[in-house]
Amino acid sequence: MTATMTKPPVTRPAPAASRAPRRKPMWASKIAVNTALVLATAYTVLPLTWLLVASTKSLGDLSGNAFTLTEFHFFENLGDLASADGGVYLRWYLNSLLYAVGGAGLGAFCSVACGYAFDKFSFKGKEKLFGVVLLGVLVPTTALALPLYLLASELGVVNTFWAVFVPVLVNPFGVYLARIFSASYVPGEVLEAARVDGAGELTTFWSISLKMLMPGFVTIFLFQFTGIWNNFFLPLVMLSDRELYPLSLGLYSWHTVVTAEPEYYPLTITGALLAVVPVVIAFLSLQRHWKAGMTSGAVK
Amino acid sequence: MSVQKSHRGAATLLMAPFFALFLGTLVVPIGYAAYLSLFTERSSGLGFGGTETLFTGLGNYLHALGDPAFRAGFGVIAGYVLGYIPVMVGGALVLALLLDSTLARAKRFFQLTLYLPHAVPGIIAAIIWLYLYTPGLSPVVAALREGGLTWNFLSSDHALSSVINISLWEWVGYNVVIFYAALQAIPREVVEAASVDGAGELRTALSIKLPMIRAAVVMTVLFTVIGALQLFTEPMILNGANPAVNTTWTPNMYAYDAAFRRGDYGVAAASSILLALVAALLSFVVTRIGNRKGAA
Numbered sequence: 110m111t112a113t114m115t116k117p118p119v120t121r122p123a124p125a126a127s128r129a130p131r132r133k134p135m136w137a138s139k140i141a142v143n144t145a146l147v148l149a150t151a152y153t154v155l156p157l158t159w160l161l162v163a164s165t166k167s168l169g170d171l172s173g174n175a176f177t178l179t180e181f182h183f184f185e186n187l188g189d190l191a192s193a194d195g196g197v198y199l200r201w202y203l204n205s206l207l208y209a210v211g212g213a214g215l216g217a218f219c220s221v222a223c224g225y226a227f228d229k230f231s232f233k234g235k236e237k238l239f240g241v242v243l244l245g246v247l248v249p250t251t252a253l254a255l256p257l258y259l260l261a262s263e264l265g266v267v268n269t270f271w272a273v274f275v276p277v278l279v280n281p282f283g284v285y286l287a288r289i290f291s292a293s294y295v296p297g298e299v300l301e302a303a304r305v306d307g308a309g310e311l312t313t314f315w316s317i318s319l320k321m322l323m324p325g326f327v328t329i330f331l332f333q334f335t336g337i338w339n340n341f342f343l344p345l346v347m348l349s350d351r352e353l354y355p356l357s358l359g360l361y362s363w364h365t366v367v368t369a370e371p372e373y374y375p376l377t378i379t380g381a382l383l384a385v386v387p388v389v390i391a392f393l394s395l396q397r398h399w400k401a402g403m404t405s406g407a408v409k
Numbered sequence: 410m411s412v413q414k415s416h417r418g419a420a421t422l423l424m425a426p427f428f429a430l431f432l433g434t435l436v437v438p439i440g441y442a443a444y445l446s447l448f449t450e451r452s453s454g455l456g457f458g459g460t461e462t463l464f465t466g467l468g469n470y471l472h473a474l475g476d477p478a479f480r481a482g483f484g485v486i487a488g489y490v491l492g493y494i495p496v497m498v499g500g501a502l503v504l505a506l507l508l509d510s511t512l513a514r515a516k517r518f519f520q521l522t523l524y525l526p527h528a529v530p531g532i533i534a535a536i537i538w539l540y541l542y543t544p545g546l547s548p549v550v551a552a553l554r555e556g557g558l559t560w561n562f563l564s565s566d567h568a569l570s571s572v573i574n575i576s577l578w579e580w581v582g583y584n585v586v587i588f589y590a591a592l593q594a595i596p597r598e599v600v601e602a603a604s605v606d607g608a609g610e611l612r613t614a615l616s617i618k619l620p621m622i623r624a625a626v627v628m629t630v631l632f633t634v635i636g637a638l639q640l641f642t643e644p645m646i647l648n649g650a651n652p653a654v655n656t657t658w659t660p661n662m663y664a665y666d667a668a669f670r671r672g673d674y675g676v677a678a679a680s681s682i683l684l685a686l687v688a689a690l691l692s693f694v695v696t697r698i699g700n701r702k703g704a705a
Contacts, residue, residue, distance in 0.1 A: 135512075138610070142512040149504055150522045153582055156537050157525060159548060163540075171546065216430075223427035230420040245435055247631075247692045251639035251661055252684045255668055255677055256442030257434065263441070279430040310419030339530040341642055346665075357530045364536050364646070378540075381533040388528035392521065 164379040186379040201359035213333035216278040224287020245281035258346045272347040283329040290325025331395040446678035469679035482660040505588035523582030535646035565653035591625035627699030
């Protein structure tokens, strides 16, 4: 995509105060800027369009002309997906939801509570401790998966729900974000006022601060949700029981047999398409939230 | 804010859950892997009947570092980083600045469509692209052939570029969103002042906006480098389709291979630790470089 790399000619929107001569009419720059964006968008969207079109095709129509709509086979593919391997796909879907919603909910809450405490309380060695958290951000999650596996096999919890669920809860980057959110969303005066009223610190956090931190919580939640939903290496290492698989691992297990059993092609493609839906919804709500968050942060 | 005794309990309670997880799933596993990396298992005979665990000190590390396959993995990562980071960061910056300019239309739509690939699980992205690389299945290969170009995505020479393309597709939009959010946080008065002073869009973008989002850019480079070191999923899918991509093509694949194909936990632990150490070292270097060029 070299097209997006070339900077289009850009002129300024000549404000009233400026008397510099214009070099080019505005509409030309507008077209250039938006064309660059459209080209970049084409690059990101076309493979997904192919996935969408491919999910409507039967195995026989898959090879050959990809973007021509042949016989609409989407609902048959859905039916096959629901019944394949004893309906295991639905199981994977529910597993993924459980890992991602539960994990991101719990994990984001722990991160928000911790980040808030970092922001609002002072104690000895606070910044050193925060530095340790930031070091945690830098630990490669995949490099951590093998040590986690080794530990889990020592503890005898390999191939269990918890082996995948617990490690994804920890989110040091969430703590870092929560501290920033807490500093910008929760004014110190609120805490002072609550203290004057004789409310305990935990009560204040639970009933006042948490509401103010909501935009931050949702942001952290959605990022973590996406991360867990897309997690592949940890389940790959930990799980051998396909009943516990999340979607990513399940689809991979289907993909590995396509060469031998091509009927898994449409299943993998349609399954992949459905697997993308929740994360798109997550992002859409994140965007809505950011819009709201920006105005609420600007109060005062 | 003054510290009172009553706050200590609250702070501890609020921090305890996170730090319990932090210890249990980060610190302890790394410590345990470090411990395991010092031992090796010798099987005396077949099966699991008679294995004995021997202390080897740094033996596993020397074994990994002495293994050309492990070293070659770092060579692959170096090539990947050099090819991928400039294109990814440069592309994301240009797109974010374009989005932030007053000329862009439909900003929400562009943000969403650019971000979309990131919503696709990496494993699925890799599968989609493998199908798009496969002659006979792929409209891309067919279109190139129509245009008189024969580009074999699955030849050994193109292994790296094919992997880079998958990563780029997954991450560029995500980073556009990050940079765009940072650009949005620049006080509008600053941008308006620049334009009142007669700075054009391009000038404002390069001299005002770019320096103000430096921290975000450094952070992205850092995360990208760390991500690059962990490269696993995409090549794992290309393994078998591309002759150059063997089971130990990247350091992470090497560690996985050691644990699950060769059953050598000591070497697997050692190579994981080495990988984490290299990541830590690179993080340190990147942040140092980032902080040296004036305060962000």
